[in-house]
Amino acid sequence: MGQEEIRRHNVGTLLRHVHLSGSLSRAALAERMRLNRSTIMALTAELTAAGLVREERPTETGRAGRPSLVVRPDSSRVYVLAFDVAVDRLVAARVALGGIMLDRREAVRPRAGADLDCVVKVLAQFGQQLHQAAPPGSVCVGVGASYCGMIRPGDGMVRFGPDMGWVDQAFGTELGRRLDLGLPVPVGNEAHLGALAEQQRGAGLGLRNLIYLHGDVGVGGGIIVGGKLLDGDSGYGCELGHMVVNPYNGRPCGCGSRGCLEAEVGERALLDAARRPAEWFGRDAVRAVVDDADRGDPVAQGALRHVGDWLGIGVANLCNLFNPGMVIFGGMLREMYPGAAAQVRARIATNALPVARERVRLRISALGDDATLVGASELGFSELLADPLGVLARTAR
Amino acid sequence: MGQEEIRRHNVGTLLRHVHLSGSLSRAALAERMRLNRSTIMALTAELTAAGLVREERPTETGRAGRPSLVVRPDSSRVYVLAFDVAVDRLVAARVALGGIMLDRREAVRPRAGADLDCVVKVLAQFGQQLHQAAPPGSVCVGVGASYCGMIRPGDGMVRFGPDMGWVDQAFGTELGRRLDLGLPVPVGNEAHLGALAEQQRGAGLGLRNLIYLHGDVGVGGGIIVGGKLLDGDSGYGCELGHMVVNPYNGRPCGCGSRGCLEAEVGERALLDAARRPAEWFGRDAVRAVVDDADRGDPVAQGALRHVGDWLGIGVANLCNLFNPGMVIFGGMLREMYPGAAAQVRARIATNALPVARERVRLRISALGDDATLVGASELGFSELLADPLGVLARTAR
Numbered sequence: 001m002g003q004e005e006i007r008r009h010n011v012g013t014l015l016r017h018v019h020l021s022g023s024l025s026r027a028a029l030a031e032r033m034r035l036n037r038s039t040i041m042a043l044t045a046e047l048t049a050a051g052l053v054r055e056e057r058p059t060e061t062g063r064a065g066r067p068s069l070v071v072r073p074d075s076s077r078v079y080v081l082a083f084d085v086a087v088d089r090l091v092a093a094r095v096a097l098g099g100i101m102l103d104r105r106e107a108v109r110p111r112a113g114a115d116l117d118c119v120v121k122v123l124a125q126f127g128q129q130l131h132q133a134a135p136p137g138s139v140c141v142g143v144g145a146s147y148c149g150m151i152r153p154g155d156g157m158v159r160f161g162p163d164m165g166w167v168d169q170a171f172g173t174e175l176g177r178r179l180d181l182g183l184p185v186p187v188g189n190e191a192h193l194g195a196l197a198e199q200q201r202g203a204g205l206g207l208r209n210l211i212y213l214h215g216d217v218g219v220g221g222g223i224i225v226g227g228k229l230l231d232g233d234s235g236y237g238c239e240l241g242h243m244v245v246n247p248y249n250g251r252p253c254g255c256g257s258r259g260c261l262e263a264e265v266g267e268r269a270l271l272d273a274a275r276r277p278a279e280w281f282g283r284d285a286v287r288a289v290v291d292d293a294d295r296g297d298p299v300a301q302g303a304l305r306h307v308g309d310w311l312g313i314g315v316a317n318l319c320n321l322f323n324p325g326m327v328i329f330g331g332m333l334r335e336m337y338p339g340a341a342a343q344v345r346a347r348i349a350t351n352a353l354p355v356a357r358e359r360v361r362l363r364i365s366a367l368g369d370d371a372t373l374v375g376a377s378e379l380g381f382s383e384l385l386a387d388p389l390g391v392l393a394r395t396a397r
Numbered sequence: 398m399g400q401e402e403i404r405r406h407n408v409g410t411l412l413r414h415v416h417l418s419g420s421l422s423r424a425a426l427a428e429r430m431r432l433n434r435s436t437i438m439a440l441t442a443e444l445t446a447a448g449l450v451r452e453e454r455p456t457e458t459g460r461a462g463r464p465s466l467v468v469r470p471d472s473s474r475v476y477v478l479a480f481d482v483a484v485d486r487l488v489a490a491r492v493a494l495g496g497i498m499l500d501r502r503e504a505v506r507p508r509a510g511a512d513l514d515c516v517v518k519v520l521a522q523f524g525q526q527l528h529q530a531a532p533p534g535s536v537c538v539g540v541g542a543s544y545c546g547m548i549r550p551g552d553g554m555v556r557f558g559p560d561m562g563w564v565d566q567a568f569g570t571e572l573g574r575r576l577d578l579g580l581p582v583p584v585g586n587e588a589h590l591g592a593l594a595e596q597q598r599g600a601g602l603g604l605r606n607l608i609y610l611h612g613d614v615g616v617g618g619g620i621i622v623g624g625k626l627l628d629g630d631s632g633y634g635c636e637l638g639h640m641v642v643n644p645y646n647g648r649p650c651g652c653g654s655r656g657c658l659e660a661e662v663g664e665r666a667l668l669d670a671a672r673r674p675a676e677w678f679g680r681d682a683v684r685a686v687v688d689d690a691d692r693g694d695p696v697a698q699g700a701l702r703h704v705g706d707w708l709g710i711g712v713a714n715l716c717n718l719f720n721p722g723m724v725i726f727g728g729m730l731r732e733m734y735p736g737a738a739a740q741v742r743a744r745i746a747t748n749a750l751p752v753a754r755e756r757v758r759l760r761i762s763a764l765g766d767d768a769t770l771v772g773a774s775e776l777g778f779s780e781l782l783a784d785p786l787g788v789l790a791r792t793a794r
Contacts, residue, residue: 002431002432005431006403034399034402035399150752159752160752207630208630209629209630209634221718223718225622225623225627225629226622226623226625226627226628228623230622230623230719231623231720232606232622232719232720232721232753233604233605233606233720233721233722233756233757234720234752234755234756235720236720236750236752236753237606237718237719237720237753238718238720239717239718239720239750239753240717240718242717242748242749242750242753243714243717243718244642244710244713244714244748245641245644246644246645247642247643247710247748248643248645248646249645255750256747257747257748260748313641313644316641317640317641317714320636320637320639320640321618321620321627321634321635321636321637321640321718322627322629322634323628323629323630323631323632323633323634323635323636324629324630325630350653350654351639351641351644351654351657352639353633353636353639353652355547355556355557355631355633356629356633356634356636356639358631359630359631360630
């Protein structure tokens, strides 16, 4: 590694620590980055001059000696735009360093029939409104988007968006063109971004190994291994919804296979088990089952147990394969999980090896439906955090 | 990162490149390490002085200009001892930089009833013989061992060795004590080490995402994600043999569960499907089924197809989860796979998403039964490659 590369790396790493922690003393930064205090001071000075962090005297610690200055992200100089295309809504937000949501717009999305043009139009309009409402002098340094489908790494192409019927739609490119901010729009799969968000700011704070299951119509996954999102050879790993759990009596799955986890635990599986009419769907229909179960309705309770058993087999398999520190249930699974937890735990106890399960914690998403949006904002910040001063020099022209 | 840390990192990285590639020009090293040639020259000089590499004029290239010197590992100065406790044999080897097997000893191991003392005694004796036969002036810089069971990370404790009935046996510590070389003995699970060996020197050379399935009595796994072995929260990930593929009609598994991949495709599953007597077991019995199938015996062919179908479900699930570049079949699966390949491929085509499977290659282990031993030797080299000059200073006293 050359000198310039190391400096860039260090500046970015310092800003990342401050961005994710909210505030850190110089001493804590020195310890985390294994650098001496004078180097931290120099790096901080660069970031302060660029308007990305502020240094403050800490509130009284009561300890003797001169307290270490606290470094905080400056939330006024730069921001990113984050977008979320979920199965039932379109969201846009302006987000500051430190992950602070400054402003947002949201619209209900009809479940089917939304073409690329229509979705991009709504989001671009939201984006421009947010951009125009930003205070003078603040700069948009990045954009990130979450999409409820399969995304080609690198160019924001939607390979497959099952619920909208999208195939090979240039979503990222098109949104970037319509926003007209001169910035690329990286796009991530909603479950991938949800996993990263929960790890960076949610239930799995700081964990190096966690699995996030995002349920809605289907079941997506984001799997963090050794601190990094598992991508696989071409960026299409983490498809835990298509793990076959019921090969011979399984329900048909949208992928053409049978007995996939998502066929057994997705929205339709739950609604069918609860004997709801075939034309009912969506989050409200799922909530109604959960509410009925809470009120003691045996059919609804049985449906949650039934689905919980399959979910448990899936999660047990994931424990054996990944030995995760935490499994997080997001999207519609966040609402369903409490009523199915006993079955999930029982399956893990039966089907996962003791060493693979003994430390795993099961949690619902802490960020709720914003997990994917938060993940999109972090995608927007990723270039800035890789090279803060370089990005600022480019965008502030 | 501090200066000294960077230098140590660079010295180790250079030696690792040379160790794994066999020989590399200074120019290739400069390119791979993104360093200038004078830095490469200085690093190489340090390693040459320490007797770890040699520089040679390359054979005539036919190109104009002065050819870049070629850096090779020096196989005479240092070596490691590698040990392998497999289900049917005990192996020890003396291995040089560059991965060259200099010498080896091997014994048949009875399948059950071998206690810690007995195993360690044989291996330590082998180790001492190899050590004493080493030429004067050469130094043992590390030891590594592979074991066919569950290993606690960090201290070489066998948590569970199913086929020998070992529970919490301090194998690494005990072998280290008996070898009396003043070196720790890191121990790895055989499938983990097999995966690393195949990636470093075998079928999956240089791949960043691969899965190695090691079949014998059970089915173990080594999963490489983004270039690194998946370890999980407490080091017990990769247990793909206990992924449930047949939850309701599954064969009982040694783990207490039912329908695990290893219960459906392990040695016993194959032998039962081929209607072999319950008292037959081991590699020869498996080979006999494979040979019979090759000769056209329909029962043996049917057994391979049956097991292949379950293996295919397992591999399809792994494709969806990991999007691997390659899946490698090792141990007894190496012999079984060719007769089951059609079923495995059919299941992958049905049960894995196109994007998750389109680039995956299916291969048998290139290193064969030595995969685990090679992996153990790399474990032995790991400290040296992290800090070559530091380790040499410590061991050469």
